Structure formats: C-alpha cells, structure tokens
Amino acid sequence: MAFNLAQCATAAASVAPRTPRPRSAAAASVSVSFSARKAAAAAAGSVRLQRQACCEPSVAPARSVLCRAAVSGKTAADRAASRRRSGGVPVFVMMPLDTVKKCGTALNRRKAVQASLSALKSAGVEGVMVDVWWGIAESDGPGRYNFAGYMELVEMARKAGLKVQAVMSFHQCGGNVGDSVNIPLPRWAVEEMERDQDLCYTDQWGRRNYEYVSLGCDAMPVLKGRTPVECYTDFMRAFRDHFADYLGNTVVEIQVGMGPAGELRYPSYPESNGTWKFPGIGAFQCNDRYMRSSLKAAAEAAGKPQWGHGGPTDAGGYNNWPEDTIFFRGDNGGWSTEYGDFFLSWYSQMLLEHGDRILSGATSVFAAAPVEVSVKVAGIHWHYGTRSHAPELTAGYYNTRHHDGYRPIARLLARHGAVLNFTCVEMRDHEQPQEAQCMPEHLVRQVGAAARAAGVGLAGENALPRYDGTAHDQVVATAAERCAAEDRMVAFTYLRMGPDLFHPDNWQRFAAFVRRMNGAGSCREAAEREAHGVAQATGSLVHEAAVELRS
DSSP states (O other), X not given: OOOOHHHHHHHHHHTXXXXXXXXXXXXXXXXXXXXXXXXXXXXXXXXXXXXXXXXSOOHHHHHHHHHHHHHHSSOHHHHHHHHXXXXXXXXXXXXXXXXXXXXXXXXXXXXXXXXXXXXXXXXXXXXXEEEEEHHHHTXXXXXXXXXXXXXXXXXXXXXXXXXXXXXXXXXXXXXXXXXXXXXXXXXXXXXXXXXXXXXXXXXXXXXXXXXXXXXXXXXXXXXXXXXXXXXXXXXXXXHHHHTTTTBTTTEEEEEEOOSGGGBSSOOOSOOGGGOOOTTOOOOOOOOSHHHHHHHHHHHHHTTOGGGGSOSOSSSOOTTOOGGGSTTTSTTTSGGGSHHHHHHHHHHHXXXXXXXXXXXXXXXXXXXXXXXXXXXXXXXXXXXXXXXXXXHHHHHTOOOBTTXXXXXXXXXXXXXXXXXXXXXXXXXOGGGSOGGGTOOHHXXXXXXXXXXXXXXXXXXXXXXXXXXXXXXXXXXXXXXXXXXXXXXXXXXXXXXXXXXXXXXXXXXXXXXXXXXXHHTTSOOHHHHHHHHHHHHHHTHHHHHHHHHHHHO
C-alpha cells in the first residue's frame, strides 16, 4: 500500500517544537465555522452484518498512523514499548468531574487545583486526567467552542511539571457510578433529541436515554445539519487547534469518548432514577428507529426477515439475573441459538463500527500530533462466571464462554494505533459478591491477553475510589509486577482527586503506591519510607487542597 510520504514530511516540518505560551480567555473562546464533509458522509454508509470495514485495515487510518509516526519519530507501539523499558508504570490522577465551571471560562476551586497539582508532582505522579465536556465547551451553540477553563488548567499543569490526559467527553455526566455532578449534553443537541426522541438510545419498553446520542444515527445529519460523528470530529479539531502549543509536551494523551461514561459501550445499565442496580444484567438498547432500521436490513440480508423486528423479548429486565431469563439462562438459552448469534453479532458489530468511525475522525485530527489516542472499555465483571456473560452482552461486548468479545475491540484499536484503557484493575474476585459470579481478575486477564495478541498498549484505571493498601497491592501486581516488559501496563489513572485522597493516612499510602508503580513493583518497605518523607514535605499543601476541595 503506497502513501504520500512527502505530505508526512511537510507535516513534520510544520510542527517543530514550540515553547507553550498562555492564551487569554478570549483567545480560548472562539467560533469555528463548519461544513458538511463529503468524506465522512461517504465513510458512514448503512450497516450490514457481513460488512468487513471493521475487519480489514482501511487506507485512511493506516495513513494517519504513518503520518503521525513520521512527525513524532515513533509509533504508538514504539512509545508504549519505550515506557515499558523504562521499568515503571506512570501514574495519572483523575481531576474532579466539575474541575471547570459550567460556563467554561474558569476553574472551580482554583486554589485547591493549584495546591493539588503541586502535591501530586511532589509524590511522583506523572500527570492528571480531565474530562473536556462537550456540554461545557460547545454549549453556546454549534461550532462555538469555549476552552478557556481547560486552557487555564493545562497551563497550571505545565507550570507544575505535570502531563495531561484530555478526555473528549461526548456523554452526559450524571446517572452513572461515581457521577457527583450533572453536566448534560449541549442544549442545542438535547433540543434535537427532544424533537426526535429516536436520537436517544431506547430499550424494549420505550425508555429513552439522553446520556449519549444513539450510534444508530452516526451518519445522519441530525444535529443542526451535522452528523454526530462530524460534531465529535469538529470538536476534537477545535481542541487540537486551541492546544497546539501544548500537544506532546503537556497534553500527551487524547482519550476519545465513545458512549456513556466515556466508554465504548451501550447505556445498558443506567443508574438514574433507580433503573438499574448492581448486579443486574441490564437491557439491550436497540429500539430507536435508526437501530431498528439497521437490524431489519441485516435480518433481510441474512434471509431471516422475521429476526428484524427488534431485539430479544425474553431477555428479562435491568435487574434480573441470567437464570431468571429464557434468553440468557444456561447452555441452551436463546443466546446460544442461531438467532442469538445473529442478533449478538449485529449488536456488537454496530458498536465496533461506531468506534471505527469515531477513531477514524480522531486519528485524522491528531495524525500530526505527538500524542497517544486511547479508548476506554468498561470492566463488566458481574455474572462473568456464567456461560452467557449477560451484562457484557447487553453492553455490546459479544463475550461468552465460547466467544471472545474483546479481541475484535483490541484489533480495532490496533488498526488506529490506539491504547486500550480498561477499568476494575483494583478488584479481586473474592472481594465481590460470589453469588453474582463476579470475576474481575479473570476479566482483566482476558482483556490483557486480547491487547497483547493485537499488539496494543493496555492502560488501566480503578473502577471505584479505593485508598487502602489491599487495592494498591492489586494494582501494582496487575499493572507493574510483571516479568515481561510487554505484560506491563503503559499507564495507570487513579480515581479520583478529592478530599479523601488528601486525608493524611490515605495520602501517605498513595505516595507509597506511586513509588512502587514508578519502580515497576519496587520494594514496599523502601517505598513506604520514601512516602513518609513525601507526606511530611507536602503536609501543608495536602491540608490546603483537602480544605479547599471540601468548600
């Protein structure tokens, strides 16, 4: 396959290192015009079950990765290998969900942020992760971007000597585990969803979900003349242009949101209004008219038009368990039939193609930027010990005792040079409800094997806030204490910055944890001695951060 290397060389010459300079809030808040993009429209055709677009490399993503390699001198795999050879796993810390004010122009609790960043740097943390909310940065109207508050944070991180992982958060904040604030989608997008409720994910009972625009309309110009994928790509392009001086030297990773909670999945287990409670199996989200149209076409193409009228109606409700249902029970449930394979293949393929479309946009935008691109995959560990793995199936991961649902995801990310970010790294099997057959350790091992087989970097997060040594030990063992360098994670992001983290005892344990991660599982006693010194040296900063974060 031939590529225009001259174009890559020209791009490389145009992004010579520059000294970052702070920009004014006015400069960070601008309007960007846009137009319909023929290439995006052409790329997003009707979905067919047998389509091979997600099974074979395409020219555009490969070219994007090649150009990025020419600019930065290293591919994503090269950079991941370099990190592993250094012997440590860099630790990032998630910022509070409401780090930036809803108006977008400034930070919340600026003094707390300043003190927190200084303390994190002293503890040996590599950087921070922050949600760049679509509902904040493009709230004023289509194509009108306001990154002023985020610019302030990035500049503060640069001065503190910290790196930034920026999450392109195209989902609503509120209604998921750990959501302590409410940040809806941009009002102009919500208005379109209210006008045409089939833009919302919909279950078999007609419940509409406003967390994220349904992937069924990815290719439809339903958001003020743009497709959802065009909106996401335009947003990422605007972010790239605003933060050009910081890419590579401060902003080192772009995590691309692809669904609820920023994860590549369907909103199958929403907590809002008590709809779902752990460890329920969730529900399929395929009943908006766009999804039904795709299912109908797939069923007709398979010669089974009777299968195209909707998803399974015998799969129970959000809070059922697999054995409560006809579809998910045992070895002979509907999931194991010819119809079950057809439906689950279509449902999971739709999710893969959604990821492919957004990643194509992301890699085209960041092709010439020396940053990692990553995608977050949910750690759905409950009922993992059953044959059907029902909660994974309703979320869009066709993973059963007989079918690996994570290798196709890993292969998709490999084609785009993206890192796979996975959760629940801190969990141990025996800590979870055994009656629900929770197996987070087994799940992490399966996803790790899929990442290795595809040659993609694996990064991790803890799913729930944990400040105890047991959770730290589990993360160190899973992420860093690996004999082979290629088995180590490329990064770990700690959930989350807040007053509890800066409690003196929690802070000292955290500092020891960071030391162990940086040393790829180095001696606990030595790490604890160093952490004691860190705790003493940062006592006033930590106290200030805790007080300000509670205010």
